[in-house]
Amino acid sequence: MLAAAAVSINPDDPLSGLAVGEQPEPTVPDGWTTVSIRAAALNHHDLFSLRGVGLPADRLPMILGCDAAGVSADGEDVVIHAVIGDPARGGGDETLDPSRTLLSELHPGTLAERIAVPRANLVPKPASLSWEEAACLPTAWLTAYRMVVSRAGLPPDGGGRILVQGAGGGVATAALLIGKAAGHTVFVTSRDEAKRRRALDLGADLAVEPGARLPTQVDAVIETVGAATWSHSVRALVPGGRIVCSGATSGPNPPAELNRIFFRQLSVIGTTMGSRGELLGLVELLDRTGTRPLIDDVRPLAEARASFERLAHGEMFGKLVLTV
Secondary structure, eight states: OEEEEEOSOOSSOGGGGEEEEEOOOOOOOTTEEEEEEEEEEOOHHHHHHHTTSSOOGGGOSEEOOSEEEEEETTSOEEEEOOEEOOGGGGTTOGGGOTTOEETTTSSOOSSBSEEEEEGGGEEEOOTTSOHHHHHTIIIIIHHHHIIIIIISOOOTTSOOEEEESSBTBHHHHHHHHHHHHTTOEEEEEOSOHHHHHHHHHTTOSEEEOTTOOOSSOEEEEEEOSOTTTHHHHHHTEEEEEEEEESOOTTOSOOOOOHHHHHHTTOEEEEOOSOOHHHHHHHHHHHHHHOOOOOEEEEEEGGGHHHHHHHHHHTOOSSEEEEEO
């Protein structure tokens, strides 16, 4: 079957290890099933894998990809949950299973004509979502949903105030759209004026440069940038507010500012991906509100290399989708 796979590791030239061609059909363990992929989306995780981050050479070749939607062996339209883990070992949350992994790390990923996944990892796809839209959800959008809806401590019926650092990034853009869909006021930051304008077009209530004074303090900060924005995130919060962090693209070791954190009783919450239940909640939110992922480019799986090149050079605003 046709697939996009990592066949070698090169930290300096990751695309040299990408092969788009024939790979073996999936094997199906007990409790697993197959899905015929209709659309799959790229993530920076795929480039990290080609650099050897989380993917050692002894697991090659490895079909890449975490995000996809398709048709199950039973004929159901489904979205694939990318976290392979045991909820029981995580206290009801498979993302807290110490042995949890993502598709394309230990098990072949989604950039293929077919994939084998645990039956429990299938979520029904509503007819209102296109294949391309549904394929965008399991990684960046699920991470953002967990941050905004599950971890930020915001009012469930809306009315909260959020600061999203680093508008334009995949998780940050999803957090903006999810925050507005959930009825919250959303401020964003970006060094890039064009990205600030785009964020306003997407519904942001305010878009400013990093570090700029806000008109009011916020209940929660969605933090994926790290060192460059950390001080602003800490100072932007109301007493008792929360920083929800799922990344640190500018560096993982900012000054902690512990005096401000304990005196103002702030919480710093780390999060990664989301549970199957949260993916169900995300799909329901989009189905109900009409909010949709931004898609920059769609092309056939056979042209995956061109999409990887766009990803590597940052030449997109929105998701890169491959169709089968």
